[in-house]
Amino acid sequence: MYEFDCAKDMLGLCEKYELPISALMYRRELEGTEAGEEEIDGKMSRALEIMKHAAHSPIIQPKKSMNGLLGGEAQKLDALYQTGKAPCGDLVSRGITYAMAVLEVNASMGLIVAAPTAGSAGIVPGTLLALQEIYGLSDDALLSGLYNAGAIGYLAMRNATVAGAVGGCQAEVGVASAMAASAMTELMGGTPRMCAAAASTVLQNMLGLVCDPVGGFVEYPCQNRNAAGVANAMVASELALAGIPQLIPLDEMMDAMYKVGKRIPPELRETALGGCATTPSACASCQGGCAGN
């Protein structure tokens, strides 16, 4: 009754039942699993709690990553914000701070929620927690945002890929950013169609992004790209909320992203054999620890 396998059907069901994407996704979850409301609500609240902790803890206590490439970025961003001179403005500044914080936690063996992957885990919480802080949203609103984001991520997992080794960074950071854009659009009062348009916009804007982690580790440039993913999500959401329609529907962009991903050469799909990973400075930082170089 609530199951859908593409964005077109998802939007059709939203209109049929007069539900936002988040509520449709929630009902789909209840329908498709044996778990009841209490169990599902508990799991999603736990996810939000982990996200909040990961987004905030490195600001107070920075942590050096396993391979030493990260540590302290969130605290630096927070310090700039506190001066009142962060040039991107409050929403973007808080979003990128939290996104980078989550990646710092991830890279130092802390607890995170893959969203949809560990390497892209900062974007959805970064975007939602910034919205909460700047616009005073409730935790319940954020939980709805997670279901909305989950719907877009589900479509990517079902019809394309969220694995960097299969589709490059566009499949990880790109999809996470599309998820965040859609969730933000709903939370800011947009319609389901606007949500899908925002997600489509992100996939266009991040199309072709390669996965080229230095040393093969989920650290650098992954953390920078999580910040970029937040900014991309916010830009796309603003376009959608302004009522700008998108020529290319979300389903077609998922398909395009998947096809582009498969044509990205293996050297640029999580193997650390090209891109950022093989720049002279990256290789020097690796001290012979590179996977395969």
Next chain:
Amino acid sequence: MSFISVFEVLGPNMIGPSSSHTAGAAAIAFLAQKMLAETVEEVDFILYGSFAKTYHGHGTDRALLGGIMGFNTEDERIRDSFELADAKGLTYSFSVDEEEKEVHPNTVDIRMTGTSGRKMTVRGESIGGGKVQITRMNSVKIHFTGEYSAVIVTHQDRPGVASHITKCLSDREVNIAYMRLFREDKGKTAYTIVESDGALPSEVAAEIQKNPYVSEVVVVEP
């Protein structure tokens, strides 16, 4: 296509940095110690493929060791598992096998000895997004994911054992989701793995054990 839950998109909750190299590794070792069904006293990990190349930087070693001590993928003690293993007196070693190419890229063999002296070797593969499968138990190829309640029966490959197992389960109204028998050679040691919907009744292991050809029964709950 099977149902994809929202918690597969927003999840797993995990200790970073990598779902395949960290969370998956912890999940494999966690399953392995459940299959041994006693506290592990000594363990050797043999790493293959990408695990062999990048295990240290992804914390694969800490995750494996944590899993063996019974830490699940979201247990923050994983980061300190070397120190905790040393404090417990757990003996461990890590070695890499980069010659073997005929394995999944993220594969580990885990050789365990328990407190009673019981030994078991399992092979696990981390297949992406934190999902794992156990593909070998001692020298026998098996398939086991730990996603369902399961009973693992070690027995001689003789007629009647499988029907005995199913009778024990059906008498207790257990709905079998999957049942598979794995064996090396006809008539020798075999493993039957039954996965069920919902938790297994506590007395089921003792009932299955009553068959003379059954040597061991282990219940593994997810």
